[in-house]
Amino acid sequence: MIQDIAPKVFNNKFENKQASNNDIFLTYEKNNILIRENSDHLCYPRFSDFSSTYPKLIENAQFLFTIDSTNYFLVNNPHLNNISGWAYANIQQLRSESECWRSFAGIVGYQLSQWYTQHRYCSHCGKLMKKSSKERMLHCENCGLQVYPTIFPAIIVGVYNDDRLLLTKYANRNHARHALIAGFAEIGESFEETVRREVMEEVGLKIKNLTYYKSQPWPFSNTLLAGFFAxxxxxxxxxxxxDKLSLAIWKDRENIPQEDLLQISLTSEMIEAFRTKAVSL
Incomplete structure (x- = not known):
């Protein structure tokens, strides 16, 4: 999955520190991320790459996280235009990078970039929000509102019947990959209750013997996913x-398609785990 970057180590501990020229910075323009052109892998800029043309770029950089010993910073709204050798690419390109740690860095940075941008002003009184120097939090000095990074809890469930797995396809989606039943937790629900409700809503089925599988952060949608089999x-x-699904079909284990699995996702891992009997049910 996208967060499984071992032997590299992702550390999201908050630190209030200044950037240096050798540090990597991530910057976004709407749904696009700045990367080096014509590179055989995702390559993000370092401050040293722009120190002569944009010497003040480093001054307001926000520390994000480290991967191994490399620091990653966020530069929001830098207006970097017509830069030779660099270009903005859609963040969906991160899904196809073969080295997951590069994709994971880019998409976690995007999640935090969106959070900082969306909470620039206080939603209660409209004043400018301030960054905490002690933790990853924004606060309003006028009314005291505190805001932490947005994470939406959601579930994925593989519904099975003997050697058959229920595969779905979303309605109104550009891609046609097979998926599993999924949905966001509602207020007052446990994950288990969310699973039962989503299965009933989407396909009208009852389930039993609910078994937890794994979880996954999915920064593309600010989601924390909990995977179950039922x-x-x-x-x-x-x-x-x-209005939610275009297809829901039972597939025998040996007939489950493999060609459209997205290796970075919890959904694909669960489908493959069922197909290969890697999970005991």
């Missing part, structure tokens, strides 16, 4: 929620 309880006839 056994069908009763009738296997699907009633499709058509």
């Amino acid at each position: 056994e069908l309880d009763g009738d296997d006839n699907v009633t499709l929620q058509e």
Whole structure:
């Protein structure tokens, strides 16, 4: 999965420190990230790459995290235009990078960039928010509001019936990859209750023997995913929620498609784990 970057080590401990010329910075323009052009892998800029043309770029950089001993900083709204050798690329390109640690750095940076941008002003009184020097938090000096990074809890569930797994496809999506039933937790729900509700809403099925599998941070949507498997309880006839899904179909284990699995995602790992019997159910 995208966060599995071993032997490299991701450390998100907050530190209030200044950037140096050798540090990497991440910068975004809407849904695009600045990367080196014509490189055989994702390559992010260092402050030294721009020290002569943009000497003040380093001054307001926000520390994000480290990977191994490399510091990553955020530079928001730098207006870097017409830079030879560098270009903005859509963040969805990060999904296809073969070295997950590069993708993970870029997309976690994007998640934090969006958070800083969306909470520049206090949602209560409209005053400018200030960055805490002690933790990753924004606070309003006028009314006292405190805001922490946005994380949405959600579930993914692989519903199975003997050697069959229920595969889905989302409605109104550009890609046509197979998926599993998924959805966000509502107020007052446990993950287990969310699983049962989402299965009933999307495909009209009852489940039993709910088993936790793994979790995954998914910064593309600010989500923290909890993965489960659940056994069908009763009738296997699907009633499709058509505004959410375009397809829900039972697939025998040996007929589960492999070609469209996205190796960085929890969904794909769960589908493959069921197909290969890597998970005991």
